[in-house]
Amino acid sequence: MEKYCEMQAGRLVIYVPRELDHHEAGRLKMEADLLIDAYHVKNLVFDFSNTEFMDSSGIGVIIGRCRNIGYYGGEAVAQNLNDRVKKIFRVSGLHTLIPTVETGKNRQKGNGSI
């Protein structure tokens, strides 16, 4: 199973899975919230390099995690969105809530996959 989350220099990077729907949402929420609480995470990065599909359940997950780091006065960004995910951000208005950035980097291989 692939790991969703990783602490990197005090930031929590969430590698959004290939398809983020209601079915995938549960595990992502659990993993992220565990780390958010343990490390009092203030900076959250959603990395979409791998993501091909997301529906409104994904929107709920993202907003929920932003709310959770809000308790610690945190900030979130979204990076490496493909055109489809950009469209989902636009249609839902999520782009007005979370700044999006391009890093030009693709997700590194060997990220905890077994």
Added chain:
Amino acid sequence: MQGNNNMKVSFDARSVNEAFARVTVAAFIAELNPTIDEVEDIKTAVSEAVTNAIIHAYDSPGEPVQLSCALKGNVVEIEVLDTGKGIGDVKKAMEPFYTTKPELERSGMGFAFMEAFMDDVRVTSAEGEGTRVWMCKTIGVQEG
């Protein structure tokens, strides 16, 4: 010229079937040669309707959800049926951000997504009887 074609599947209301449903429809509509964007729009709308049946219609998993798809020329029609608790006020349910399950971090954007990605969405529902979501999209007329 394409003819008509129909399919119907029934599956358990379990979250693992959300991906099954949208992939099934994507495969079925392939004969219309839709663009990637059209396929993704339809997959998203199917995912929304099926997820709603799985989360909202039933209190326990495993009840039936029926998905059907009809190709009529270059028009795709999709129907998602459940026999669950139904929706009291459909108009209100379809308002953006309206959700009865905020504790599950629902965004209330499901119907808004169906309307954004399909040409037409019609919902009929009766409390205690179930919900029918019907939607359609014409393939090959995308602007931009």
